[in-house]
Structures are given as structure tokens and as C-alpha cells.
Amino acid sequence: MQRLTDIICRFIIFSGALISGTVICLIFLVLVVSAFPFFLDNGLEVFFQPWDPVSGKYGIFPMLAGTLFISVPALLLALPFSLGFAVFACETGPTVLKKPSMAVIRVASAIPTVVYAFVGVFLLIPHIRSIAHSGSGYSVVAACLVLAVLISPTMIFFFHDSIQAVDGSIKAGADALGATRSEKILFLVLPAAGRGIFAGIFLGLGRAVGDTMISLMLAGNNVSVPGGVWDGARTLTAHIALVMAADYESPEFRSIFACGLALYLFTGMLSVLARVIHGRK
């Protein structure tokens, strides 16, 4: 009996590892194989062409632009505020507020992205519509703002941990030299936490690029490169969700695999970079 459970355990452990390893390769293979006909028909310039089914052009460039114009500003917006919040929770906040502030972030991280998008539809879109004086309100701005809120808790946790990890002895050293709290944070603590902060940025960017629901529900889904912040846009992720119901043999349909591949390659690259910077033990 002992031997049997032993064998079962061994089996679970090794097959678990094997399955994990194969799955990741399988995903890549499936994407490449499915996207292959698309690239065969349309060539690699599909990454740069506009989407114009009428004239037979199935370029996914507008979706690339959409992803870029929504995720990057969201990250740039969320970054300073997340860093500021983490600094507050670790250093500058009054002691009674430090723990509760992180509790607020914990609850915020329990909110699923679909709920953020849902609230955005009813709370934010009407306001954007009135500010922009035109359009439906579904816009790059709406998606950016909500996406920035979505990725903040993740980044805040990361920044918070990195800042906490800075050794107390060197903080005492800075105090002993006559540094004010602000000087200590700006010149010592933040640079010392630098690696962790960088990794947090990559994490935030990955999350922003990979999110589907916010851009699907808030960005408007026009298939064109957004001309301004009040315009609609479609991201790679939203495109996949929208087109999946199309006819299976159409090039339109096949384009979603090209989008998937682009996403895989980009986020894969981010993960590798984050590993290199953070240094895997």
C-alpha cells in the first residue's frame, strides 16, 4: 500500500512537471500553426497594413496601434501614482494609515477586470461623452483611465515589497547623515529598490497589454488607428474576442491567430526581460 501511494505521488510530481512543460510549447505551436495560413496569404506586412476587408486587406496594424495607444498611456499614468502610493504605505504615511492603506489595495485587487469595465460603462462613459461633446464616449481615454486603475494594485504590491526590502541599516545611515525623509526616499530608498520597481513596471505593462475586457467594453472597437484620445480603438485582445464568431475559413477569422501570436511574442519577451532584470536565483 505504501509503495502504491509512493508511486502515485511520484507519478503526480513528474507528470505534473511534464504537463506544464508541454502545455507552454503546445500553445506556441498551436498559435503558429493556426496563424500560418494567414501569413501565407497575406505575408508579414500584415503587421503594418490597415484592416480593410472590402479591399481584401487584413492588416492588424490598427489593432497593434490600439493596444499601444491604450496600454502605454495607462502604464505611464498608473506608474507615478502607484509608486507614490507605495511610498506612502511604506515610508511617508502616518503609522495609523499604513496598514489600512494596503488593505484598501487588497480589496481593490479583488475586483475582477470585467467589473471595472462594467462600472466604467455606467460611471465613466457618460461623463466622457459630455466632455468630448461628440462621439459615444467609448474611447481611448475611457479605456486608458480604467486600465490604469486596474493595473495599479498589482504594481503597488510589487513596489511596496521592493521598498520594504530595503535594509533598515542603510536607511538609518541616511538619517544619521542628516537626510530629510524626502531626501532619504528619493536618493536612497527608491534607487535601492530600483530592480524591483523595474520588474513591477514590466508586470504592469504585461497586464495592460493582456487585458481584454476593459478595451472590449470601453474602447469602442472601431477598426482604425485612433486619431485622437476621444476616438474609439480596438486592441489585439478585443479583436480576438470580437472576431471569434466569424466564419472559420475566412481570413478575417484567421487574423485572430496572428493577433494571438503577436501577444504571445510580446508578453513572452516582457517576461524574459523581467527575469533578466530581476535576476532569477
Next chain:
Amino acid sequence: MKRRLPLLVDVFSFIAFFVYTVVFAVVILYLIRRAGFPFTVESVFGSADPVRALLLREPVFDGLFPAISGTFLLVVISVGIAVPVGIGTGVWLSEYAKGALYHVMTLFLDILAGLPSIVIGLFGFSFILLCHRLFPGKGPGFSIIVSGASLSVLVLPYLARSTEAALQSLDNSVKTAALSLGASRMENIRYVLLPKASPSILSGILLSIARCAEDTAVIMLTGAVASAGVPSGVFQRFEALPFYIFYTSSQYTCPSELDRAFDASVILIFLSTVLFGVSLVLNKTVSDPATEGK
């Protein structure tokens, strides 16, 4: 200006705290105010009789019960698959993997962890299409089992890494005590390491449950639909809470449907908060100095 810069950092941190607190408070309070108490009989069962609905004798058309049961079954399937595979992988990483193999596997897991959920959904979707093509009429099709399996791929890297971390963070004296008495590596894992690390591993599982319950992108592509009733089998399409929220936002036919979507939102947040909270408590008991033998 340079002189003022450090002070700006200090002041800005307060501004950041204020901004986020206001934003999150607005979101949560708006949802709570709009939804009220979400666990009412009316929002869950609609006009159907609760007892008969629970016994699956009466279909529920205007309540959240089908979505709740769909989400529940989804979580059971996905966590049921992910836990043995993920913990197995984590144990392998912590105890058996060495050198290049370790680095390759952790690289794979890192990449998998960074993948957008919709790409994983696309993978499930491709799997369905492939089966459809190779075994017409006999493949699983769009179903809760494919969704569950895809979700398990989603949480797999997290479970593996948190299990590995839980095992690695054990005290050295704990890791070697049994071995010094003559236990085999497997015995050490089964009788000492896993039990000792189980609070952390459990907290990882709870977090994975939360992740599976709230994901929309994966299930959208693999079988979630607007109206399917309580899942009648694992090869059937199904409803789920996050998907309900999604499609209601764009096409709701009556105000009560919208109300139910708000209820669903609050239910999901409540579920996640409880799971996160318990998980936090579990982690705290692990790092409690009283339990560490030094």
C-alpha cells in the same frame, strides 16, 4: 527646483494615497449602493421556486442561479485539474529539478504566467476546432470541461511557483530533520515538507479559485454563453457570473437584468475578498514566529 524635488516626492505620495482611496471607494460604494444585498432569493432564483430550482426540477430564467452554478462547476473542474499538476510541478521544481532543467521550466512558467488570458482562451478555442476537424461530431466542443481545462492552464504557473516558494521558505532544520533520521526524499516530502507548507499552498489554491471564478476572456472563447441554464453535463455550454456581467453591459433587455449584473459584480468581489482574506490569514500563520523553531 532641485531643492524642492524631494519634498515633492513626499507630498505626491499623499496625493497618490488620496486619489486611489477615492477612486476605489467610489467604485465599491457605487456597486454596493446599486446592487444592495446581492444574495436575495429574487436575484438568485428569479420567479422560480428556490427549493425546486435547487433540486434542478425547475429552470431559472431570470435569476443568477445558472450563472452561479456554472461558475461553481467551472472552479471545481479547473482547480481540480490545476491543483495536482501545479503542486506536482512545484514539488518537482523545489525538490528534484536541477540546473538547466530548472531554469528552462521556470522560464516556461514565467512566460505562461505573463500570457494574456485571451491567448489561453484562444488555445482552448483552437483545441475545440482541431477536435471538430479531426473527429467531427465527437470532440468535446464548446463546453465547461474545455473552459475548465483552459482555466487550469491559466492558474497553473501561479500554483507551481507558490508551491515551490512555500517549500523553499521552510527552515533548513525542518527540511533536513527527517532526512537525517533516514527518511527517503519522497517520504520527507509526503510526511514533513508538504504538511508543513500546506498553509501556504492552501493560500495559493484559494487565490487560484478566485482567479478562475472571475476570468471572462478564457471562458468567452470556450463555451460561456448568455443563456444555458444550469450545466447539465460537462460537455455542455454554460453560464458564468463574469460572462453574465459582460454581455449584460452591452445588451440588457430590462432593468432587472442590469440589477442582477450589479448583484453578480458584488458577489464576485465578495467571493474574491473572502478568499484573499483567508489566504492572507493562512500566510500570516506560516510566518508567525511562535511556530518557527529557531
Next chain:
Amino acid sequence: MKIRIQGLSFRYKRAYVLERFNLDMPRNRITAVSGPSGAGKSTLLFCLNRLWEGLYPGNMEGRIRSFLDNEWVDIYDSKVSLPWLRQKTGMVFQSPNPFPMSIRDNLLFPLKLAACSHGKRTAAEGDLFAVLKKVYLYDEVKERMEAPAACLSGGQQQRLCIARALMANPEILLLDEPTSSLDPVAEERIETLLTDLKSECTIVMVSHSESQIRRVADIRVRIHPPRPA
């Protein structure tokens, strides 16, 4: 005199760490403080630059006056700016705590601080080398100023921390068992440099070692632990 301590009592939680302590420390001399563990030696140092106020909750009574910027100052007066006080009263800790930066950046760090730079934003190489020479570190690091400070040995790191403290131009230097984590050779180097330094500043040093005190101290103070509460 440089420092006058009158009736200093320091309470941490319920227990008194120091009780009605009085001491005068003369200018440009080395005052060594010794005593058993827990007697309050480190606490005394932290009282002199008020660093305990950032580190742990305690209760202080009594008066400490230091002669800084050519006048006597009650260092606990509410008008006293903490960064100013700490620029005037440098500190070196028991374990070396170089910043995670290059050697050069460690030395230049005080110049970034409003309290220390006195208008000077950068230091000429010559200034850095002068300080390094004072701590007998110049020959060992002159070729590798960009190297991370963590690369240095324990003794070198400690000397770097002293150099860093000196870059702030303090009038008083506080050292908390500066050589306790170092080997005898490193210890001797530091003792030599402290003896050299007293012409420039007043030194207060906590030490566990009788022989060190005999070698180095001009004044020696023995603290006894307060009677149990």
C-alpha cells in the same frame, strides 16, 4: 567642553535604559563609553543625534547641550532642525552600512542633502581623495572608485562609512562599537585614524574592549545598568 549632558533619563516602554545620567565631554578629545550589555551605551549615542526618534518609541527626560556653530544649543529644543543636528553630529554604526552604490556615490551622497551640502553640489576629485586619505583608504580604492561599495572588505567598508560621515563635515563624531565586527588589523587602522581625527572633531565612542579604550581614549566613562524597575 563640547557636549554637556544633564539629568538624562531614557525610558523604553516601561524600563529605564538610562537614569539621571550626567556627563561633560570635552572638545577635540576621544570620550570612550563602556559598560555591560543593555547598560544604555548605544542609547546614549542615539540621544546625542536624536536618531532614536526615527527608530523606536521611547521617552527622554533631561537636557543635552552641544556647542555647535559656535554657540551652545539645547539639542532637544523644538527650534532645532533634525537634519542640521545630524549633519553636525555624524554617526558610524556597529556594522558597516555602505549604501548599495559605488564607492564614489557613497562619498558624494551627503552632498545631495540640503543639510550637508552648504551650497556645494559636487566635490572635486581632490576633496574625495583627501577624505579617503584621512581614513587610510585612498591607496586601496583610488583605482576603483566606480566599484560597488559592497565589494570592499568589512574593514574597508567601515572606513568608507567613516569617510562618508566626514564628507558631511561634522563637529562631533559618534561611533557605536566601530571595530567589533572587524579583525585586529582593520581595528588598528581605525584606531589610528580616530586618533588623527580628534584634532578636527570631538569623538564619542562606545567600546567593549578594555585594551582599545586604554589605547585610544582620553576620557573613559563606565555606565552601569539602572536598577531593575
